[in-house]
Amino acid sequence: MPAPKNRSSLGRALDLKQGRIDLAHGSGGRAMAQLIEELFARHLDNPFLAQGDDGAVLPGADGRLVMATDSHVISPLFFPGGDIGSLSVHGTLNDLAVMGARPLWLSAAFILEEGFPLADLARIVESMGEASRAAGVPIVTGDTKVVERGKGDGVFITTTGVGSLPPGRDVSGRHARPGDVVLISGTLGDHGMAIMAARENLGFETPIVSDSAALHGLTEALFASGARVHTLRDPTRGGLATTLNEIARQSGVGIVLDEAALPINPAVAAACEFLGLDPLYVANEGKLLAIVAADDADAALAALRAHPLGARAARIGTVQADTHRFVQMTTTLGGRRIVDWLNGDPLPRIC
Amino acid sequence: MCLAIPARVVELRDGDLAVVDLAGVRKEISLALVEDVALDDYVIVHVGFALSKLDPEEAARTLALFAELDGSTAP
C-alpha cells in the first residue's frame, strides 16, 4: 500500500470522531491512502510499515520458520479486558508460541463494513499497536478492503504471523505419552464468560475480564526451565475440553483430569451456573496448556508460576494409555465421567 | 429439568424487580412470583424469576443431616 509523502495532497484530515468508513476508503485512491496514513500507520508505526511498499522486506531468520494465521469475527467488538484488535494480535502470537516458536513479525488484513465508525476503528487499531509493542512483535504489512453495508459485521480482522523455531524444539499434539503430566497456566473460562456477559440481551453484570494475552514470554520461561515439553496449546474455542480431546486423538492416548485441581474464578463459576454452562467448554484467550514429561512436572510448574501470566498455574491431570482416547475426569464428588467433545457452541439453557 | 440456582438479594427495585448476586455476578430478576422478600434473603432463580425463598435454617439442618449420618434414623 503506497503512502504518498506529501500530506497536503490528501486534503482535509480524517474525521476520527464522527466519520465513517465508506466505499472510497477501500478503492485504492486518495481516501484509502489517507486512511492508511492517518489511522493505520500512525498507530502501528514501525520501520517496516514506514517503507511504504506493497510488501515488507524482512531480514533473514536462522533455522526453521513457523507461520500461523487467524481470522477474527468476534461480537461484541469491545469487551472487558480487550477488543477484536488486541485479540487478533494475541491470537496469532499464541499460535506461534504453542508451536515453540519465537514470534518475529505479524501482518493484519481488515475487511471493513461501509458505515463503520472511524472512532471505533481508531480504537481497535490503537489497541493492536499497543499489543504489538508490548509483545515486541511489529505488524509489518497489511491490507484494507471495504464491503457494502450489510455484508460485514462491522470489521473482520485476519492476522498472520511468522516466528523462528529454535533448533531441538519439537512440540506437537502428537507427542503426548502415557505418564505425562498436564499443566494449565491459570483460570478457565474467563474470556468466554466475559464475552457472554457483555452480550446485552443476557443482562448480567460481572467483574469477569477477558484473559486475552500474548503467551510467548510464558512459553520461553517454560523452555528455559529445561523441562521436556511434549505438547503446548492455547485452549481457545471449545475450551479446555475440546483441546484435550484433540490432543488425545492426535497422540492416541487417554487423559484423566482431577476436577478439584482445576483453577476457576468464583465469578466465572457463578456465571456458568446461571446459564447452565460448563467452564471446561468455555473459551480462553491467554492460557497455556502444557503436557510435559512426568519427571519435569515440578520444574515446569515452578517456571509457570514464577511468570506473571502463570501465577495460578496448576497440575490438573495425567496422560494414560487408552485405545478409546477418552478424556475422563475424577469429579469433586469422587465419581468418574467423560469430558467429551463439544457438541456445537455452548448455549445457555433453562433445563 | 429446570436449571435454578440460589442467589442472594442485594437490591430491591420498583415494579417487583430485584438484583441478585452469586459470587459477584449480578442479575436483575423478577419477584412477581414470590412475596415478602427482603434484602439478604436467598431466592431460587429460574429464567430470570425468583421461584421461592430458600430457608437458611432448613438448609443448615439438611447439611447437618448429611454430616451426622451415623446413628441417624429420621429422614
Place this chain on the structure above:
Amino acid sequence: MKYIDEFRDGALARKLGAHIARAADPGRRYHFMEFCGGHTHAISRYGVADLLPANVRMIHGPGCPVCVLPIGRVDQAIRLALDHGVMLCTYGDCLRVPASDGLSLLKARARGADVRMVYSSADAVALARQHPDRQVVFFAIGFETTTPPTAVAIREAAALGLGNFSVLCCHVLTPPAMTAILEAPASAGGVPLDGFVGPAHVSTIIGSAPYAFCAERYGKPVVIAGFEPLDVMQAILMLIRQTNEGRAEVENEFVRAVSHEGNRKAQALVAEVFTRRPDFEWRGLGTIPDSALSLAPAYRAFDAEARFPVAYRSVADHKACECGAILRGVKRPQECRIFGTACTPENPVGSCMVSSEGACAAHYTYGRYKDA
C-alpha cells in the same frame, strides 16, 4: 457459592455413599427413577453412580421438556418464523433440536428467519415493546417450574395492551407423566420401579402434595430431592429405607425450598392464565390426557395457535428409535440399536439424545466409557 458448594462436598458424598451401601439389602435389587432431567444431569455429571452399590440402579425419567417436546411443535415454531415472519423468541435449549425437513430453529435462522434466543419470558415481552411493527411469538416450553414465568409475561403483555405479542404454549405437567410411567404395563417389559426421586424445582411451585397419588394409589414412595448431588444421594438413601421398611410415602429432602402446598401465588397465576388441554402428544410417551396447558379463554388473544394458521401435525419418530422404552425405564440407552452410531448428540435421531439431560445424551456424553 453459598447453598451450592456445600451440597457438592466430596467428603460428605463418600459418607453418604457408605451409608447407602450399608442400608441397601445385598439380597435385593433397587430400581429408582429420577424423574427430572436436571437430576439425570447431576448424576451423570458428578459420576454419582460410582458411589452407589451395584444393586442400586437409577433409571432416567422423562422430565426433560426438550426431550418430550414433539417434533411437530418445533415445526410450528419454525413455520411461524419462516412462513409468517414473526420474531420467534426461544430459550437456548430449543435452538438445535432437529425438526422436519432437516431444519432446526438455528438452521431456520440461517435461512433468514428471525429467531432470537432469550434468557427470560420477560425479554420476549421487552422485544415486543421495542418492535411494535413486528409480531413477536414466545416459544413457551417447560414443566411447572417454567410455566409461572410465562404466565407473568402474558399478564404483563395484557396490562400493556401489546397487540403484537403471543405465545406458542407447550407447557406440560409432571404428575400425568409420572402416571403414564406407573401405568406402563409390566408385560411390555417394564422394570418394576421401587420409587421416584421427585423433581426439585417443579416441587417449589407445586409443593409435595401432588405426589401423594404415587404412594396412595400405586404404593410407590417419592422423595423430593434438591438439585445438587448430595441432595440426590440423600434422597436415594431415604428411598432405600422406605423400600426396606415397606413404606410408601412422600418425603421431602429439599425442605430448604419446597413446602407441602408449594408456591400458592405462582399456582394462582397459572390457574388464571392457562387451562388444561384435553390431551397432548409427548415425544416418546405418546398422547397423554390432561397433561398439558393452553391459554385460558380470557387470554386466548395471546395464543399463537389462535392467531396464526399453524395447526399441529404429528411427526412419527424413526423406527429404530427406542426412546419410548428408554423414557419408561424399560430399556437402557446402550440397548438401542442406533445409540452412538446413527444417533449421537451431533445428529440426534430421538428425543433422549436431543438435550444434554436426556438419558441417551447423558450416557453418551458422560458415561459411555463404562461400555467400552
